[in-house]
Amino acid sequence: MFAETALNVRDKKVQGLFRLIFGLMTVLLIIPVLVIMGMLVYKGGSIITIDFLFTAPTDGMTAGGIFPALFGTVWLVAVALLISVPIGIAAAIYLSEYAADNWFTRIINLAIINLAGVPSIVHALFGVGAFVVFFKFGTSILAASLTLAIMTLPVVIVSTRESLQAVPRAFREACWAMGATRWQTIRRVVLPNSVSGILTGVILEVSRTTGETAPIMFTGAVFFTPLLPQSVFDQTMAMSLHLFVVATQVPGVPEELPFGVALVLIGMVLVMNSVSIALRMYLRGQKKW
Amino acid sequence: MVEEAPVAAAAPILSVKDLEISYGGQKALSGVNLEILENEIFGIIGPANAGKTSFLKAINRMDIFTPGMQVRGDITFAGHNVKHLKNVYALRSAIGVVFPLPVGLPMTIYDNVALAPRLRGVKSKVDLDIIVEHCLARAALWDEVKDRLNSLGSLLSGGQQQRLTIARALSQEPILLMLDEFSIAVDPVTTMRIEDVLKELKQEMTIILVTNLVQQANRLADRTAFFLEGSCVEINDTQSLFCGGATDQRTTDYIEGRFG
Ligand SMILES: Nc1ncnc2c1ncn2[C@@H]1O[C@H](COP(=O)(O)OP(=O)(O)O)[C@@H](O)[C@H]1O
Ligand SMILES: [Mg+2]
Numbered sequence: 001m002f003a004e005t006a007l008n009v010r011d012k013k014v015q016g017l018f019r020l021i022f023g024l025m026t027v028l029l030i031i032p033v034l035v036i037m038g039m040l041v042y043k044g045g046s047i048i049t050i051d052f053l054f055t056a057p058t059d060g061m062t063a064g065g066i067f068p069a070l071f072g073t074v075w076l077v078a079v080a081l082l083i084s085v086p087i088g089i090a091a092a093i094y095l096s097e098y099a100a101d102n103w104f105t106r107i108i109n110l111a112i113i114n115l116a117g118v119p120s121i122v123h124a125l126f127g128v129g130a131f132v133v134f135f136k137f138g139t140s141i142l143a144a145s146l147t148l149a150i151m152t153l154p155v156v157i158v159s160t161r162e163s164l165q166a167v168p169r170a171f172r173e174a175c176w177a178m179g180a181t182r183w184q185t186i187r188r189v190v191l192p193n194s195v196s197g198i199l200t201g202v203i204l205e206v207s208r209t210t211g212e213t214a215p216i217m218f219t220g221a222v223f224f225t226p227l228l229p230q231s232v233f234d235q236t237m238a239m240s241l242h243l244f245v246v247a248t249q250v251p252g253v254p255e256e257l258p259f260g261v262a263l264v265l266i267g268m269v270l271v272m273n274s275v276s277i278a279l280r281m282y283l284r285g286q287k288k289w
Numbered sequence: 290m291v292e293e294a295p296v297a298a299a300a301p302i303l304s305v306k307d308l309e310i311s312y313g314g315q316k317a318l319s320g321v322n323l324e325i326l327e328n329e330i331f332g333i334i335g336p337a338n339a340g341k342t343s344f345l346k347a348i349n350r351m352d353i354f355t356p357g358m359q360v361r362g363d364i365t366f367a368g369h370n371v372k373h374l375k376n377v378y379a380l381r382s383a384i385g386v387v388f389p390l391p392v393g394l395p396m397t398i399y400d401n402v403a404l405a406p407r408l409r410g411v412k413s414k415v416d417l418d419i420i421v422e423h424c425l426a427r428a429a430l431w432d433e434v435k436d437r438l439n440s441l442g443s444l445l446s447g448g449q450q451q452r453l454t455i456a457r458a459l460s461q462e463p464i465l466l467m468l469d470e471f472s473i474a475v476d477p478v479t480t481m482r483i484e485d486v487l488k489e490l491k492q493e494m495t496i497i498l499v500t501n502l503v504q505q506a507n508r509l510a511d512r513t514a515f516f517l518e519g520s521c522v523e524i525n526d527t528q529s530l531f532c533g534g535a536t537d538q539r540t541t542d543y544i545e546g547r548f549g
Binding site: 100101167170171173174175176177178179180181184188189192193287288289 | 349351354356378379380381382383384385386388390392393394395396404405408409441443444454457458461
């Protein structure tokens with residue numbers, strides 16, 4: 001009764017074949033990652049020392065460290081987040097918890113999707129026009145961070161809104177039915193159960209911002225300055241631009257230098273991604289309903 | 290001595306006139322006229338989509354949260370027309386609601402029951418402790434959870450969660466308790482325990498009991514309304530309704546299980 005028919009045999013073979021194909025594709029996926037990381041460590045690993053991280057470049061950027069760039073990137077990302085996170089979260093809360101589904105919110109959603117699709121070089125030009133020139137911030141951390149903030153805003157909004165929407169509507173209705181206002185419901189039920197998801201999204205966002213080059217190139221990041229920025233109105237060096245510069249713009253750079261810079265940059269991104277992934281895994285383990 | 294008039298249980302706490310509910314122009318319930326008296330259990334029976342849940346939503350103004358839901362007619366609760374109430378929050382907090390599927394909020398058992406008191410400004414831990422114990426005890430849940438008040442309310446079993454919801458509703462100190470098919474996801478033993486709780490609660494509040502179990506209405510309700518396809522077919526004494534005194538043939542058919 002349970003004997004295998006020819007059809008069963010064929011089905012099993014086909015199933016095995018597809019399994020193999022899908023598996024191969026997955027393996028294929030990790031090859032570039034491994035090659036890139038391997039090459040960076042192999043070629044640039046030797047140059048990374050405490051001194052490299054904490055001194056300024058010397059000899060026309062062919063020697064020395066990367067501290068001004070490292071410091072500048074931290075500044076740029078921090079200021080960008082300070083701007084985009086509060087605005088993004090507020091907008092997401094409005095869209096998810098308050099706004100009715102009408103033509104107005106549909107236009108806003110469309111705008112968000114389109115904003116997310118704008119190439120970063122276009123953001124850069126907008127940043128120059130708006131912040132550097134029109135608002136007269138000059139090329140400065142403020143102008144660059146504002147540009148980065150606008151660029152990251154749609155992603156912050158979308159990921160925050162998803163975290164909020166993951167809280168079942170039944171919880172909200174139960175809370176409303178008790179006489180809670182929308183805000184009380186958000187504060188006591190929705191946010192406590194989505195704040196971790198929101199955080200995960202934000203961290204992921206930070207890591208993306210770290211590597212951006214175009215939006216800061218014309219708005220606040222400079223080729224070389226030995227001075228650390230004193231305020232948001234100063235210019236600064238940045239890791240991504242520094243990598244571009246030492247890799248292509250300066251003659252006589254030792255081969256391991258650009259690889260070392262790239263390794264540090266990727267290291268920063270990976271650390272932040274890992275935090276985000278760890279957080280997400282921790283939260284998955286904590287089922288609340 | 291002058292004979293006391295028979296205890297005036299006859300004060301209507303809720304009266305409904307020409308109620309009509311529609312969703313995006315589609316009528317869901319119409320022509321409902323009824324009065325619900327203080328301290329009675331008012332049963333509502335009827336098949337799915339009869340408009341029972343919509344009726345409850347109109348009473349505590351949850352129509353605001355339902356896109357497309359439109360309510361016409363007058364609902365007067367405790368002397369106020371709910372349509373014209375500015376403070377709908379006070380209205381809702383005076384009405385406890387128990388939903389068909391138990392909704393334990395994703396916070397501790399303690400916080401579930403302390404939520405409504407906190408919303409109305411109770412801060413003292415001592416006061417909250419008293420309220421939480423009192424409400425859980427009245428919902429017949431205290432003994433089962435007193436040792437783990439800090440575990441998640443949303444992870445209790447269905448029957449426990451439904452009693453938690455009742456405790457939470459009681460923590461609102463409601464004058465009206467509305468239960469919407471509370472036994473749908475609850476085991477028979479818990480159902481019986483909750484029914485006993487309701488009989489007790491009746492001393493202090495008015496209860497609207499929408500139920501999918503015809504016999505539950507028979508066991509608990511003083512009067513019962515039969516809703517069918519968007520209208521209220523009949524309102525009658527539960528006793529006479531179940532002793533063949535229904536005035537409408539459809540009610541009899543439904544009660545005797547011939548359709549629905
Ligand atoms: N949110 C809604 N949007 C549109 N139609 C609805 C909505 N809720 C209920 N209805 C409709 O209203 C009618 C009555 O539903 P409901 O009040 O839930 O009935 P019951 O609780 O008796 O099953 C049904 O036909 C249902 O499809
Ligand atoms: Mg219903």
